Amino acid sequence: MALDKNGIAQRIAQELRDGYYVNLGIGIPTLVANYIPSGIDVEFQSENGMLGMGPFPFEGEEDADLINAGKQTITALPGAVYFDSSTSFAMIRGQHVDLTVLGAMEVSEQGDIANWKIPGMMVKGMGGAMDLVASAKNIIVAMMHTNKQGESKLLRQCTLPLTGVKCVTRVVSNLAVLDITEKGFKLIERAPGVSVDEIKAATEGRLIIEGDIPEMKL
């Protein structure tokens, strides 16, 4: 069965390593914080200016001065630190952040990503996404494999305006885990009960299948 959004987040959480500083984008990526493997310490960076981001506050304890990059009220964990926006992006551009997880509308087999603009629709802006994708060394995209019309979002070439080029390292979708390689999307794992043929049918970009493809363990 294809994964739901929480399943995708759960699978991405397996990519976390002890000592990682992680930036999570809005949407599915935010859910990754709910599935940190036990026994490891990671810290979440929020590009509006904090490290050590904690869960949402209890009702009545919200602080207008303490929000995440999605403008939601949050809390700070022990060891947290606040800083200004230019320092925040120094962390990002300077590759001090170990892992970036973000959503996408399209990803190409070269690792290009489109996630900020649909021509003809109200454009809200790229926020910090272009800075993140241009600099991060490890970028995982969390996305549904196909759009609402059933069309593949893993393409030979992106059709939407790009956020960054040749930057995505791995895609975790509702159907599969795929790595971006020189030859295209390399299939690493299947969602439980999803066949290689189903993944093939849902992937427009070149798909590399080598040997038996294991199922994800969640």
Added chain:
Amino acid sequence: MAINKVVQNAQEAIEGLKDNMTVMFGGFGLCGIPENAIAAIREKGTKGLTCISNNAGVDGFGLGVLLESRQVSKMISSYVGENDEFERQMLSGELEVELIPQGTLAERCRAAGAGIPAFFTPAGYGTEVALGKEVRWFNDKPHLLELAFNAPFAFVKADKGDTAGNLIFNATARNFNHAMAMAGKITVAEVEELVPVGELDPNEIHTPGIFVQRIFKGEKFEKRIEQRTVRSKS
């Protein structure tokens, strides 16, 4: 003796602000925005402003107040449109909007304050942000040339300040306020608490007063929350 930067109120703080100026506003979403300066600008009716601000407020609050009164002709931001009036003005062409990557926005502020006229950043290479910009390769990676901003006024908000303009921010309300304070030719800081010099611990000051030309205690801070998210105690 420390230099006294105190002005009595927001009206006095915005003196010299003229039509068609480029103005910076600190804040991220509605967090850490200069509410009192925005209210005074609305009252003064200054028009044709180019606003450099990460976001554009919401209907009826933050920069939404100045959009509503048609005082803004251009927004330079990284993320906008939480705001019906903004969307209407943008789609009708009344409002010009320039979207730039958030880190580039922050660095163009910092560079302005630091005397760096331009810098190279990888953000936006290969996208429409790169159109018309010089590209240079460093360390086997392409970078875009970006220019420092030039803003005669910057309006920022801090939690605490002293009469010499030294500032301390609270939590994530620091955001763009520090770099914009550095960037403004005239930086106006509004604070929740204004104390005499000597009361702030020099070790704890975030923005040195040299970057601030005017400081005042804000009359009122509504500090509206844009996305109230909570978890239940059970």
